[in-house]
Amino acid sequence: MKFKTAFREIAKYFLLSFSITLLALLNFYNGTGHAENMLSLFYAVTIPTYYFFIFFLVTLILFPFSLIPFVRYVIILPKILLDFLLIADVFVFRIYRFHIDLMFIDMMINDYQGIGISYYIVIIALILFLAITLLNIYLFKIADRIGVKPVKYIYGILLFLFVAGQSIHIWGSKFNRQYITEYTPFFPYYFPTTSNSLITKVSHNFTFLIPEDFDPENKNTNPVSNRKSSGLFNYPLNRIEINDTLNLKRNILFFIVESWRFDMMNKETTPDIYNLAQKSYIFRNHYSGGNVTIPGLFSIMYGLHSSYISYAQSDPVKYKTVLTKTLAEYGYDIKVYTSQNFDRFALKAMFFNGIKPENYNCIYKGKTEVIDSILTGKLINDLKRDKSGTPWFKFLFLSSSHFHYNYPPEYKIFTPVPKNSEGFLFNKDIDARPYLNDYRNSLHYEDALFEKILVSLKQTGEFDNTIIFILSDHGEEFNDNKKGYWGHGSNFTKYQISTPLIIHLPGQDEKIVISKHSSHIDIVPTILKQFLKCKNPVSDFSNGYNLFDLPDKRNFVITSYKDKCYIIDDKVYSTGITINSYDVNDINTPVEHYNYSGLNAIKQEERHFIKNGD
Numbered sequence: 001m002k003f004k005t006a007f008r009e010i011a012k013y014f015l016l017s018f019s020i021t022l023l024a025l026l027n028f029y030n031g032t033g034h035a036e037n038m039l040s041l042f043y044a045v046t047i048p049t050y051y052f053f054i055f056f057l058v059t060l061i062l063f064p065f066s067l068i069p070f071v072r073y074v075i076i077l078p079k080i081l082l083d084f085l086l087i088a089d090v091f092v093f094r095i096y097r098f099h100i101d102l103m104f105i106d107m108m109i110n111d112y113q114g115i116g117i118s119y120y121i122v123i124i125a126l127i128l129f130l131a132i133t134l135l136n137i138y139l140f141k142i143a144d145r146i147g148v149k150p151v152k153y154i155y156g157i158l159l160f161l162f163v164a165g166q167s168i169h170i171w172g173s174k175f176n177r178q179y180i181t182e183y184t185p186f187f188p189y190y191f192p193t194t195s196n197s198l199i200t201k202v203s204h205n206f207t208f209l210i211p212e213d214f215d216p217e218n219k220n221t222n223p224v225s226n227r228k229s230s231g232l233f234n235y236p237l238n239r240i241e242i243n244d245t246l247n248l249k250r251n252i253l254f255f256i257v258e259s260w261r262f263d264m265m266n267k268e269t270t271p272d273i274y275n276l277a278q279k280s281y282i283f284r285n286h287y288s289g290g291n292v293t294i295p296g297l298f299s300i301m302y303g304l305h306s307s308y309i310s311y312a313q314s315d316p317v318k319y320k321t322v323l324t325k326t327l328a329e330y331g332y333d334i335k336v337y338t339s340q341n342f343d344r345f346a347l348k349a350m351f352f353n354g355i356k357p358e359n360y361n362c363i364y365k366g367k368t369e370v371i372d373s374i375l376t377g378k379l380i381n382d383l384k385r386d387k388s389g390t391p392w393f394k395f396l397f398l399s400s401s402h403f404h405y406n407y408p409p410e411y412k413i414f415t416p417v418p419k420n421s422e423g424f425l426f427n428k429d430i431d432a433r434p435y436l437n438d439y440r441n442s443l444h445y446e447d448a449l450f451e452k453i454l455v456s457l458k459q460t461g462e463f464d465n466t467i468i469f470i471l472s473d474h475g476e477e478f479n480d481n482k483k484g485y486w487g488h489g490s491n492f493t494k495y496q497i498s499t500p501l502i503i504h505l506p507g508q509d510e511k512i513v514i515s516k517h518s519s520h521i522d523i524v525p526t527i528l529k530q531f532l533k534c535k536n537p538v539s540d541f542s543n544g545y546n547l548f549d550l551p552d553k554r555n556f557v558i559t560s561y562k563d564k565c566y567i568i569d570d571k572v573y574s575t576g577i578t579i580n581s582y583d584v585n586d587i588n589t590p591v592e593h594y595n596y597s598g599l600n601a602i603k604q605e606e607r608h609f610i611k612n613g614d
Contacts, residue, residue: 003415006066010075013143014056017079017136021055022048024086028093028186031232040179046165047187049158055082076136082133088125089122089188097232097610098603099188103566103575107596166193176349178315185232185311194345233311233319235304235609236541240326243533249330249391250506250531251466255453256300256395257446258293259403259439259488260472262286267499271413272451273470273502278511280468280504283518283547287556287567288474291496292489294345295559296473296520297397301351302525303542305557307564307606309345316349320385322541323524324352324393330532333392335359335382336374339368339399351397369406369445372398376449380456396453397473398446403487405438407445414440428484435486436478455552464506467531469523472499481587492565492572493587497558516550523547543605555602568598 025048035041058078065074066458089100098104169192172180184190210470267274289299295306301321302312312319324334334355341364342348352360361378363371379396386392400406403419414437421438424430450470457463477495488496501518521544528534529546545551556567562575567584571591574580581591 006072008151009143010059010063010066012146013076013140013153014052014059014079015146015151016139016143017076017083018048018052018055020083020132020135021086023052024083024090025051025187028188032183036179038432043165043168043172043180044183046161046168047183049162049165050190050325051086053162055079058082060518073137073140076140080136083136084129086188087132093188097607097612101575102579102598103573104603106575106579106594107599138485140603141543169193170195173313173346174343176316176346178318181316181346182231182314185314193531231311231315232412232610233308233314234611235308235319236322236536237310237609238536238540240322240329240528240541241535242326242329243535246533248332249332249397251391251462252327252332252393252527253453253457253466253468253563254300254393254395254397254472254529255450255468255473255544256297256597257443257470258397258399259474259476260401260443260499261475261477261495261506262498262500264440264443265502269443270447270450271444272454274298274499276454276468276470276504277502279509280502281508281514283503283514285500285515285516285554286471286499286501286518287497287520287558288472288499289520289557290384290532290559291474291492292560293340293473294347294561297347298350299520300471300473300523303521304604304609305521305543306559307557308609309559311610313346314351316346317353319350320353321351323527326528326532326534327393328354331390333359333386333388334335334381334392334395335361335392336395337361337379338395338397339364339371339375340397367406368399368402369408369442372400372446372449380453382454383453383460384464398449400446401439401442401476403476405442407442411441411445411448413444414438415442424479424486428479428486430479430484432436432478432480439476439478466506467500467527468504470500470502470504471520471523475499483587485587490576491569491587492558492560492584493582494584497584497603514547514550516552517554518547518550518555519544519556522550539608543608555598557602557604557606566599566602568595568602573599 029044032043032044036046040187042097055078059075062075065070066072086098092098092100092104169180171177173192173194184192199201264270265273265277289304289306290296295309298304298309298312299306301323303321303323304310304312317497327334334352336342336352336355336359338361340362342351342362348355348360348362361375363374375396375398379394383393416434418434421435424432424435454463474488475494475496475498476488477490477493479486479492480495481493483491485496521542523544525538525542525544525549528536528541529538530548535569543557545554555570558565558567563574564570565574567573570584572582572584573591573594574578581594583589583591
């Protein structure tokens with residue numbers, strides 16, 4: 001068969017076959033409610049085109065088979081599998097309120113009765129698969145009956161709808177438009193386009209299209225619908241009840257260091273933090289909620305498993321973290337100093353929506369060591385100027401310790417450092433010591449910035465009334481597993497997910513080491529229950545525990561940008577593009593027997609704040 005003829009046949013077949021996909025996708029609109037306006041309706045209509053082109057591209061991978069007469073039907077196999085997966089997800093989502101991933105598939109294959117699937121369901125699934133297969137074969141056979149010209153027009157219309165829909169989502173994500181972003185959690189494997197930098201450029205260069213400060217309803221917030229929300233997220237479960245009798249309100253400082261791994265809090269690398277730690281709580285076995293920044297910060301600020309992040313992003317103003325919302329109700333003055341752009345991924349809206357512009361210090365363009373110094377200076381100046389006696393919450397996030405590891409020349413105390421900071425990209429087994437030295441120098445610099453804050457706290461008399469949290473968003477690896485992994489975001493061993501956590505309480509003068517496993521998700525419940533004495537049970541607003549009352553045994557959900565893992569008894573079960581399992585301390589130690597009952601239990605935690613299906 002000629003190339004052109006084969007391609008036309010596939011294009012026609014796919015157009016016919018997509019009717020199956022579309023019927024499945026229509027089920028996911030249930031629960032989204034009515035579109036709030038015409039733009040929301042138009043965007044909703046464009047969502048299926050995302051699946052159309054993704055499925056079409058996957059099908060084209062097998063295009064060479066279409067040129068061989070005896071095996072040409074192989075090309076429809078991806079479409080059959082994807083349709084079956086999508087239809088199966090309709091039922092799974094309706095019951096469990098989460099979408100099928102590779103870990104769930106593995107559990108179905110190896111322990112289907114353990115997750116509540118009977119033989120009857122298995123038989124129905126097989127019949128469904130057979131029906132989808134036969135229908136796709138039939139559509140493939142009759143595809144050539146369609147004229148070429150109508151197909152071209154239809155593809156053109158679908159491409160227009162796809163581009164328009166993704167452009168709308170870029171805009172809706174940038175400006176926190178809930179009536180656009182709320183659709184995302186309902187649809188499986190749907191990752192709509194976001195581009196904060198693109199929309200910012202458009203706003204800057206074409207202000208007649210999108211003003212840079214576009215927010216017609218209310219500066220720093222997004223328009224919240226008056227209709228009853230159809231979202232999946234049920235957070236918090238109940239309104240937070242503050243304690244009106246709380247008289248002593250302590251200041252709270254978050255000092256967050258980028259990419260700070262668990263074994264780099266020591267006397268040589270971070271001497272000033274180390275010295276304070278000798279009079280603080282030290283959590284020896286502490287996990288972030290992610291091996292990258294966004295889920296790491298989300299778990300700190302929300303006290304939730306980071307797998308909930310897309311639900312919060314669907315309406316970031318409505319689902320603002322209870323931490324800053326409650327602090328504001330208690331009368332706290334909230335100030336932010338960050339070297340990361342929190343407009344990305346709706347973090348500003350989720351963490352600090354409604355903050356006064358003068359209290360939000362965000363500098364992310366320039367040399368990170370200079371930016372970190374400026375932000376530290378701003379925090380210190382605010383400490384010196386504030387004489388009101390109002391309790392405060394200050395959030396400082398420093399980025400010098402992110403690769404490329406930046407610091408002023410005088411902090412180059414660990415040597416040698418690499419001549420080429422990117423040498424490991426070309427040789428995964430290169431000597432790690434120079435790169436580790438470079439990293440330690442950047443941490444040493446950030447430690448010096450912390451020391452300046454500490455001095456200022458003492459000089460202003462605020463030290464004895466301030467609870468200090470010192471931690472990181474995630475860890476950093478230097479080929480510790482001897483598998484060629486560097487940096488973060490590539491696996492879930494302790495080198496990438498375990499960070500220091502030090503908590504200093506006012507008046508504390510002794511070191512207390514906590515060896516039980518702790519997590520970023522424990523910080524919010526600790527603040528709300530231990531220090532603010534909120535009346536709600538922790539389960540109303542968090543998956544975590546009070547850090548001063550940790551359980552002897554627990555499990556974790558930790559995510560990356562592309563995948564996530566479950567940690568049970570120090571065993572990592574990761575799922576994403578592939579599934580993998582290994583010991584959290586050593587990726588070279590595989591897990592021989594999966595703990596399916598444990599996996600099923602922890603997946604229930606991921607449903608705790610999801611509304612039940614109708």
